Amino acid sequence: MSPGGASTPGPAQNESTGFRHQALFYSGPSEFLDRVVAFVNEGIEADEPTLVAIPAPKEEAIRTQLGSKADRVQFVDMTKLGHNPAHIIPAWRRFVDAHAGRAGLRGIGEPIWAGRRRAEVVEAQGHESLLNLALADADLSLLCPYDVDVLEPPVIEEARRSHPTLVDTSGRRQSWTFRDASSLATAPFSGSLPEPYRSRELVFRVGSLAPVRRFVSEAGGEANLDTTQVDQLVLAVNEVVTNTLRYAGGIGLLRVWREQDVLICEVRDRGQLDQPMVGRERPAVDQESGRGLWMANQLCDLVQIRSLASGTIVRLHVQGRAHE
Amino acid sequence: MVVHRQGVTRSRDGRPTLVRDEAPNDLPLGRGPGLEADQPAAGAGALEVSIEAGLMRLVGEVDVTNLGVLASVLVAARPWCGDLLIDLTGLSFIDVAGTSLLVCLARQLAPVTRVTVLRPPPHLEMILRAVGWEHELAIAPGEVEP
Numbered sequence: 001m002s003p004g005g006a007s008t009p010g011p012a013q014n015e016s017t018g019f020r021h022q023a024l025f026y027s028g029p030s031e032f033l034d035r036v037v038a039f040v041n042e043g044i045e046a047d048e049p050t051l052v053a054i055p056a057p058k059e060e061a062i063r064t065q066l067g068s069k070a071d072r073v074q075f076v077d078m079t080k081l082g083h084n085p086a087h088i089i090p091a092w093r094r095f096v097d098a099h100a101g102r103a104g105l106r107g108i109g110e111p112i113w114a115g116r117r118r119a120e121v122v123e124a125q126g127h128e129s130l131l132n133l134a135l136a137d138a139d140l141s142l143l144c145p146y147d148v149d150v151l152e153p154p155v156i157e158e159a160r161r162s163h164p165t166l167v168d169t170s171g172r173r174q175s176w177t178f179r180d181a182s183s184l185a186t187a188p189f190s191g192s193l194p195e196p197y198r199s200r201e202l203v204f205r206v207g208s209l210a211p212v213r214r215f216v217s218e219a220g221g222e223a224n225l226d227t228t229q230v231d232q233l234v235l236a237v238n239e240v241v242t243n244t245l246r247y248a249g250g251i252g253l254l255r256v257w258r259e260q261d262v263l264i265c266e267v268r269d270r271g272q273l274d275q276p277m278v279g280r281e282r283p284a285v286d287q288e289s290g291r292g293l294w295m296a297n298q299l300c301d302l303v304q305i306r307s308l309a310s311g312t313i314v315r316l317h318v319q320g321r322a323h324e
Numbered sequence: 325m326v327v328h329r330q331g332v333t334r335s336r337d338g339r340p341t342l343v344r345d346e347a348p349n350d351l352p353l354g355r356g357p358g359l360e361a362d363q364p365a366a367g368a369g370a371l372e373v374s375i376e377a378g379l380m381r382l383v384g385e386v387d388v389t390n391l392g393v394l395a396s397v398l399v400a401a402r403p404w405c406g407d408l409l410i411d412l413t414g415l416s417f418i419d420v421a422g423t424s425l426l427v428c429l430a431r432q433l434a435p436v437t438r439v440t441v442l443r444p445p446p447h448l449e450m451i452l453r454a455v456g457w458e459h460e461l462a463i464a465p466g467e468v469e470p
Contacts, residue, residue: 298454
């Protein structure tokens with residue numbers, strides 16, 4: 001591997017079996033439709049179970065093209081499923097597990113579209129990389145469409161790094177900048193997050209959970225979150241803070257701030273997270289650890305995790321809907 | 325009625341026994357660079373528990389600071405051989421660990437004893453849904469008789 005992290009062209013993935021993670025770079029709705037319908041038709045002809053997870057407005061045109069064969073395809077609205085990108089891998093896992101023993105599955109997943117918030121795009125990019133780890137054992141051909149007309153060039157560049165195979169008008173080829181999953185296994189939450197302009201802070205430690213909940217509840221009320229959203233955020237922060245108290249030194253810093261209609265709560269502590277799939281695997285009833293971040297992902301619109309030797313940051317985003 | 329700082333005691337006349345716990349606020353803590361310690365644990369979650377044959381009432385909040393008290397109370401509830409109603413009307417918060425204790429109790433006592441929780445705080449149902457425990461714990465929304 002080169003010092004810059006770019007690897008040799010992705011040779012790891014066999015072309016006909018195993019997990020085949022491909023980025024489709026398309027330009028305009030008609031090219032999207034042609035490519036996606038051709039890919040889905042191949043699966044139908046091979047009798048492969050197929051799941052198409054794309055923004056719902058695109059579904060109707062695909063159904064029309066497929067005609068009666070559309071009934072053999074499962075569609076999911078990615079703007080709902082992938083609203084929090086951490087929900088996507090569990091959904092693919094369920095799809096793979098539901099067809100255990102079948103040779104060959106097929107999927108389309110479009111997690112990044114125009115208009116997503118910057119933080120959502122960053123986490124969706126992280127999701128794309130994690131897929132290589134999460135589904136390494138799956139016999140799944142997954143095509144991820146990227147609209148080159150509307151997405152920023154850095155988004156396309158990152159897609160080249162997270163997909164070993166690229167597809168566009170010139171055909172299929174291996175990605176020269178693909179970054180394999182081994183880096184995720186050792187440092188899954190590297191990287192930084194932009195600092196807020198200003199925030200309110202509360203230091204917490206053992207015994208101060210009730211003030212933490214009051215602090216979050218007041219911030220949620222001021223941010224015009226509805227009652228359910230406030231309860232959800234209070235619970236999510238409580239669980240992340242509980243992790244700090246139990247596993248990360250017993251002291252931490254809570255910060256809250258708003259970005260437009262989104263309320264963000266950040267928990268900082270001196271612990272370290274090194275399990276790449278944390279928060280993406282449903283915990284068992286008697287499992288003590290690993291529940292906090294799963295809960296946070298179920299209760300919040302977005303969860304961002306960064307963990308370095310110096311400590312861990314967990315940001316919980318909730319988008320206000322009180323006045324929708 | 326008997327009031328204790330910690331543990332579970334049954335009163336002689338069979339009336340509800342109250343267990344009160346407040347989180348310790350004097351644990352030794354390190355201080356990290358850039359972190360200013362908050363005031364000592366003012367307002368740590370308090371939990372009051374009363375137990376009567378077949379009826380348990382939890383009042384206050386359940387979190388990691390008083391989870392041990394809930395665990396010991398639930399152990400004490402196990403010998404009861406009839407159905408068990410846990411009234412959560414006065415509970416304003418319960419975390420995932422507290423909810424999992426209730427779910428584990430319900431599992432262990434089934435099918436002989438049915439555990440039902442009454443008027444839980446919204447967090448409990450959020451937890452049951454998020455972790456997939458919806459069918460593990462019966463919930464009654466109604467009023468309990470005095």
